[in-house]
Amino acid sequence: MTTSHLPGDPGRPLAEPVDAPPTDAPPLPETTLAELRELAGRYPQPRSALLPMLHLVQSVQGCVTSEGIGACADLLGLSAAEVSGVATFYTMYKRRPMGTHHVGVCTNTLCAVMGGDEIFQRLCAHLDVGNDETSADGAISLEHIECNAACDYAPVMTVNWELFDGQTPDSAIEVVDRLRRGEPVQATRGATITSWREAERVLAGFEDGLVDEGPAAGEATLAGLRIAAERGWQAPPFPDADRTPTAEPVEAPSTGSGTGTETDPRGAAAQADTARAQSETEVAESPADVEGGGSDD
Numbered sequence: 001m002t003t004s005h006l007p008g009d010p011g012r013p014l015a016e017p018v019d020a021p022p023t024d025a026p027p028l029p030e031t032t033l034a035e036l037r038e039l040a041g042r043y044p045q046p047r048s049a050l051l052p053m054l055h056l057v058q059s060v061q062g063c064v065t066s067e068g069i070g071a072c073a074d075l076l077g078l079s080a081a082e083v084s085g086v087a088t089f090y091t092m093y094k095r096r097p098m099g100t101h102h103v104g105v106c107t108n109t110l111c112a113v114m115g116g117d118e119i120f121q122r123l124c125a126h127l128d129v130g131n132d133e134t135s136a137d138g139a140i141s142l143e144h145i146e147c148n149a150a151c152d153y154a155p156v157m158t159v160n161w162e163l164f165d166g167q168t169p170d171s172a173i174e175v176v177d178r179l180r181r182g183e184p185v186q187a188t189r190g191a192t193i194t195s196w197r198e199a200e201r202v203l204a205g206f207e208d209g210l211v212d213e214g215p216a217a218g219e220a221t222l223a224g225l226r227i228a229a230e231r232g233w234q235a236p237p238f239p240d241a242d243r244t245p246t247a248e249p250v251e252a253p254s255t256g257s258g259t260g261t262e263t264d265p266r267g268a269a270a271q272a273d274t275a276r277a278q279s280e281t282e283v284a285e286s287p288a289d290v291e292g293g294g295s296d297d
Contacts, residue, residue: 056204162187
C-alpha cells in the first residue's frame with residue numbers, strides 16, 4: 001500500500017486508511033432508532049433519507065459504525081454494501097472516531113496560495129497530528145478539505161463546518177487553542193461553536209436553535225449588493241407563477257395618453273428564452289435525427 005505524506009514534511013505520513021469501523025462505539029439507543037425511522041418517513045422514497053441518517057449515526061457514535069450501517073440498511077431495505085458504498089464515497093462520513101471538534105483547512109487552489117497550505121502545516125505541527133488524525137487529548141480532528149465556496153474570504157478554515165474567514169497561521173492556532181480550553185468560540189459568519197457531534201445532528205435535520213445566531217453575511221458578500229443599490233441596479237422582474245408567458249401586446253395601465261398598449265417585457269423575455277433553448281436543441285441534433293427522426297406531429 002502506498003503511503004502519502006504531508007506537504008513539505010516527508011517524514012510524517014498521512015493517516016492510514018481504516019478498512020473497518022471500530023466496534024467499541026456506544027450502541028445506538030432506541031431513541032436514535034426512532035429518529036432514524038422518522039427521517040426515513042420524511043421522504044417519498046425512504047432511501048432518500050440515507051445521507052441524513054448517516055449524519056445522525058455519527059452524532060451518536062462518533063463515526064459511521066457497522067451497527068449504524070446495518071440499522072440504516074434494515075430501515076431502508078438496502079444492503080449493507082449499498083450503505084457502505086455511500087458512507088465511503090463522501091468524505092464527511094468518518095470511519096474512525098472523531099475528536100470533540102473537526103477542524104478543516106481549505107487547501108484548494110485559491111486558499112492554498114493565500115496561505116491555506118501554511119495554516120495546515122502549522123496546525124499539524126502544533127497539534128502533532130497528520131491529515132485526518134486526532135490530537136492526543138481527543139479535542140481536535142484535523143483535515144485538509146476542498147473548496148468551501150468562500151473564495152472571497154480566503155484562506156478559509158472550518159470548525160464543525162462553520163466558517164472562519166481570512167485566517168492566518170496564528171489566528172488558526174488561537175482558535176484551536178481556545179477550543180481545547182473549552183472557551184466560547186464564535187464563527188465568522190455563523191453560530192457559536194458547539195461540538196462536531198452536535199453539528200452532525202443538525203446536518204441530520206434536527207435543529208439546535210442556533211440557526212439565526214451570528215452574522216449570515218460578510219463584507220465581501222454584501223459589497224455587490226451595496227454597489228447595486230448605489231447605482232440603482234435591479235434584477236429583472238420574475239414572471240407571475242400563474243401567468244402563461246406571452247409576447248403578445250397587453251393592456252398597460254392608463255397614463256392619460258397614448259394607445260395604452262405595449263409589449264410585456266416579461267413575456268418577451270420568456271419567449272426569447274424558449275427560442276434560444278429550441279435553437280440550441282436543433283444545433284445539437286445530428287443530421288440523422290433531423291432527416292429520419294421526424295416528430296410526433
